[in-house]
Amino acid sequence: MTSSIKSSPARHETVLLLVIVLEVVLFNALGQRFLTGGNISNIFRHSVEIGLLALAMTPVILTGGIDLSVGSMMGLCAVLFGMMVNSFGMDPWVAGLVAITVGALGGGLNALLITRLNLPPLIVTLGTFSLFRGLAEALTKGSVAYSGFPQSFLALGNSNTAGIPTQMWVFLVVALGIWLLVHQTTLGRSFRAIGFSADGARYAGIPVARNTSIAYIIAGAVAGLAAVIIVSRLGEARANAGIGYELLAITAVVLGGVSIFGGSGTVAGTLLGWLSLAILNNGLTRISEYRIFDQSVSSVARELSGMLTGVLLIAALAIGTVMKTLAVRRALKQSLENSKATHS
Amino acid sequence: MKRKTFIAGLGLIATLPFVSCSKSESDGKLTIAFLPKSKGNQYFVTCERGAREAAKELNAELKFDGPTNPDPAKQNEIVENWITDGVNVIVAACENKDSISTALKKAQAAGIKVITYDADSQPDARSFFVNQATAQAIGEQLMDTAATLTGSEGEFAIITGSLTSSNMNEWIKHIKERQVKYPNMKLVDIKPCDDQKDKAQQEATNLLSAYPNLKAIIAASSLAVPGAAEAVKQAGKSGAVKVLGLGLPSENKTYVKEGVTQAVILWKVEDLGYLAVMAGAAVAKGELAPGATEFNAGKLGKMPVAGDNIVLGKPFVFTKENIDQFDF
Numbered sequence: 001m002t003s004s005i006k007s008s009p010a011r012h013e014t015v016l017l018l019v020i021v022l023e024v025v026l027f028n029a030l031g032q033r034f035l036t037g038g039n040i041s042n043i044f045r046h047s048v049e050i051g052l053l054a055l056a057m058t059p060v061i062l063t064g065g066i067d068l069s070v071g072s073m074m075g076l077c078a079v080l081f082g083m084m085v086n087s088f089g090m091d092p093w094v095a096g097l098v099a100i101t102v103g104a105l106g107g108g109l110n111a112l113l114i115t116r117l118n119l120p121p122l123i124v125t126l127g128t129f130s131l132f133r134g135l136a137e138a139l140t141k142g143s144v145a146y147s148g149f150p151q152s153f154l155a156l157g158n159s160n161t162a163g164i165p166t167q168m169w170v171f172l173v174v175a176l177g178i179w180l181l182v183h184q185t186t187l188g189r190s191f192r193a194i195g196f197s198a199d200g201a202r203y204a205g206i207p208v209a210r211n212t213s214i215a216y217i218i219a220g221a222v223a224g225l226a227a228v229i230i231v232s233r234l235g236e237a238r239a240n241a242g243i244g245y246e247l248l249a250i251t252a253v254v255l256g257g258v259s260i261f262g263g264s265g266t267v268a269g270t271l272l273g274w275l276s277l278a279i280l281n282n283g284l285t286r287i288s289e290y291r292i293f294d295q296s297v298s299s300v301a302r303e304l305s306g307m308l309t310g311v312l313l314i315a316a317l318a319i320g321t322v323m324k325t326l327a328v329r330r331a332l333k334q335s336l337e338n339s340k341a342t343h344s
Numbered sequence: 345m346k347r348k349t350f351i352a353g354l355g356l357i358a359t360l361p362f363v364s365c366s367k368s369e370s371d372g373k374l375t376i377a378f379l380p381k382s383k384g385n386q387y388f389v390t391c392e393r394g395a396r397e398a399a400k401e402l403n404a405e406l407k408f409d410g411p412t413n414p415d416p417a418k419q420n421e422i423v424e425n426w427i428t429d430g431v432n433v434i435v436a437a438c439e440n441k442d443s444i445s446t447a448l449k450k451a452q453a454a455g456i457k458v459i460t461y462d463a464d465s466q467p468d469a470r471s472f473f474v475n476q477a478t479a480q481a482i483g484e485q486l487m488d489t490a491a492t493l494t495g496s497e498g499e500f501a502i503i504t505g506s507l508t509s510s511n512m513n514e515w516i517k518h519i520k521e522r523q524v525k526y527p528n529m530k531l532v533d534i535k536p537c538d539d540q541k542d543k544a545q546q547e548a549t550n551l552l553s554a555y556p557n558l559k560a561i562i563a564a565s566s567l568a569v570p571g572a573a574e575a576v577k578q579a580g581k582s583g584a585v586k587v588l589g590l591g592l593p594s595e596n597k598t599y600v601k602e603g604v605t606q607a608v609i610l611w612k613v614e615d616l617g618y619l620a621v622m623a624g625a626a627v628a629k630g631e632l633a634p635g636a637t638e639f640n641a642g643k644l645g646k647m648p649v650a651g652d653n654i655v656l657g658k659p660f661v662f663t664k665e666n667i668d669q670f671d672f
Contacts, residue, residue: 032429039428046421147442158446230417236443240416285425288407302412 012257012320016272019312023279030297031286039286045157045165045233047278049074049226049242051271052171053249054256055178056222058270059215061253062182064195064262065114065121067216070223070249072132073106074242077227079136082146082237085153092153100224106132107220111213129246136239146237157233167229174222179267181218187211195262252277255313257320276312281305374404376624377426378617379419379436381463383410387592387613388437390672391462394617395435401642402625407431416440423447427454433624436470437462445469457627461620467652471627471634474620475655476611479511482590483518485659487526489607490560493586497528498559501551503572503589505539505565512564515590519562532558537568544571552579563589569608573599593662593670600667608662613672616656619644623654 027034053070060067077099084095106128113124159166182188190211193201202208223242231237256273258265284301293300378395380388392408399406407426411418419439424447426434434451438444438460448458448469458465461474490500502519504512516534523529532555537544548561548571561576563569569589573596576585587599588607599605622641626632632639634652641647647654662670 036428039425042421042424042428046417046424049417145440145442154446158450233446234417234420234440234443235446236416236440238416238440238443240414243415244413245415282425285409285422286428288429296407299407299409301409302418 011323012316013266013269013272015316015319016256016269016276019316020272020276020279023276023283027279027283027286030290031283032288034283034286039282041160041165043278043282044168044171046282047274048165048167048171049230049233050245050248050252051274051278052174052222052226052229053242053245054252054270054274055175055267056219057246057249057253058178058256058258058265058267059182059188059191060121060219061250061258061260062191062195062262062265063212063215064198065212065215066125066250066260067107067110067121067219068125068246069106069110069128069132070219070226071242071244071246072129072136073103073220073223074227074230074245075136075239076106076132076139077103077224078231078237078241079139079146079239081228081231083139085149086146086237092149096225096228099228100221103224103227104217104221107217107223108213110220111216114216115209115212133239133243140239142239147235149232149235153232154235155232157229157231157235167233170225170229174225175267175271178218182267187214191215192263192265195259196264248277251309251313255316257316277309280308280312284308374402374433374625374628375407375429375431376402376404376433376435376621376628377407377409377429377431378621379422379434380408380410381419381437381439382414383412386594386672390613391437391617391620394614394619395621396617397614398618398621398625398642402621404621404625406621411439416443419444420447423451427451427456431456433457433459433628435459435461435620435624436465438465439463441465457624459620459624459627461616470652472623472632472649472652472654474616474623475653476613476616477657477659478655479514480518481655481658482609483515484522485609485661486515486562486564486588486590487519487522489588489609489661490562490586491526491529493588493606494529494559496526499530499532499555499557500560500562501533501535501555501558502531502562502564503535503537503544503547503551503568505568506536507534509565515564537565537571539565539567541567541571541574544568545575548572548575549579552576552581552585558585560586560588563587563591565589566591566595569596569605570599573604577602577604592672593667594672596662597667600662600664603664606663608667609659610662611656612660615644618642619647619654619656 033039057067080102081095081099084090084098085092110125110128113119114121156166161169190201190206193206194208194212198208227241230241252274253270254260256269258269284305285298287297290297376399378392380391396406409422420443423434427450434456445466448465452458458470459472459474460470462476464473502516504516523531533551535547537547544567551558552575561572563572569591573587576582576587582604587605590610591608593608596605596608600608619641623632626639636649638646638648
């Protein structure tokens, strides 16, 4: 019984891997220029920011929390970054570090409210979701946009380095960092312990408030980094950067098998969840020769991918739950039969 | 494990029937990609209709795609996907001028011809901008129509979107310049409405009580037109105080038919999409190059080119008589 339930994260990742393989096979067969260098670059280039947010969201969700403010934090950091570079003539790389610091401070604010005032993370970050976006809009009066960044900075979002989009290198470093943190350190193990039972963790001597705070601070800092990357990709900093990205990141994390109640999940799962969504979003835009709802698939790709993301998410979670229930029921039946056998 | 994989696979395969197989042939045909600011907007749906008509006449394939949400990265992603598709022409209405220019320049570098319409990009990110109407033409049309409606005399007021909006201030500047032609008309006030219908209605009500001799209200923001009309209607001054302004015919149809609003001014939106696609095709075929002074735009005839701007023409006046023929 225990073995079948315990191994469920690994199984979930296998399923996601198969989904990804199926997607690739399907889109390659039905679409045009899906497996070309240019398009594969596009898949990653267009989804790096959401991938970063999903990575940063993983420790937060492992602790049983949630951070709805990361998308808005991107908007705020993007605007501050644009201001620093454009209005104050700051070097973009220095401004980038400042943006990441501001993100960390914003995450710190979330952490303070959640751990010191004991407010629910959903409420706190729903508040800062509006607060950060509102600040970004107020700073720019909703309409000012910053552009004209130096080419060397724009290259981060628009060029390739060693054959892959330059920003992917940043992503890989962050992914490795988060993986090491979550799976190779005691701090990382404590995230799951807190998510499983905060009181239990406290009794076990884990500094729950401090460790939870670290998760939110990392989330804020990574949101700041995502802001810098999206500005370099678009060449424009505006208050509406990252709108809705928090939900896309949460979708990737949950699809990746991280329990929304905290306590279980892996970074590899998050990465696979993110990748399967990134491929889905891009792949549908490649299918222009087939028609659906009387239009070519590629022209309704965004609507379809929204729909299919929902189907994929609900299916993956429903199947997981059903399998778990079945496994428990089977094991229960088995032990009942065993006890009957010994009694008779 | 096996069962789970099986079910997951089944789920994916289940999505296949949605996809029917009717291959469209695109060999040797010009492929023109048409990008609206947003997909669901009636204004751009109308543009698309014109664009499709042009593509049909040109025997070109038209791709139409645009953002469905306010994510500023979406227009760029669509353009970058079109670069991968290897389209010949991109015709774009730019939501965020600077960010879309980054992607349009990439398209140009890949050998794709770029035309903008409705809202321009940075000048070096496209060959031509198809301009729906110049600020001067809009300002003059508003003033002339106001004069016609009031018999060229009396007080009038303007409700604008905001006092800092650069394009609206440009229109107002041209209204004032044109006013010289009508010495018996007097501009008494300019009020902002924050691009809100309710605020416009409130401002119009204030204007009506502050200036009892008011003969006309010019609304320079699209939501100000129905707002001003509602105020005039509630004050029982329908017809006595003329209402006119820039806006979509569909948003004003009821007031126009009731005789509260006399004139709605806008360009023919369908023709804007048509002209933009015609210009894109002409550039791709080498019929329209920098320095040209005119080009052949199908049913619209020869259109003048001013520098890197192609202007659709004089704004169109929608009135009680013709408003039923338009559905945007």
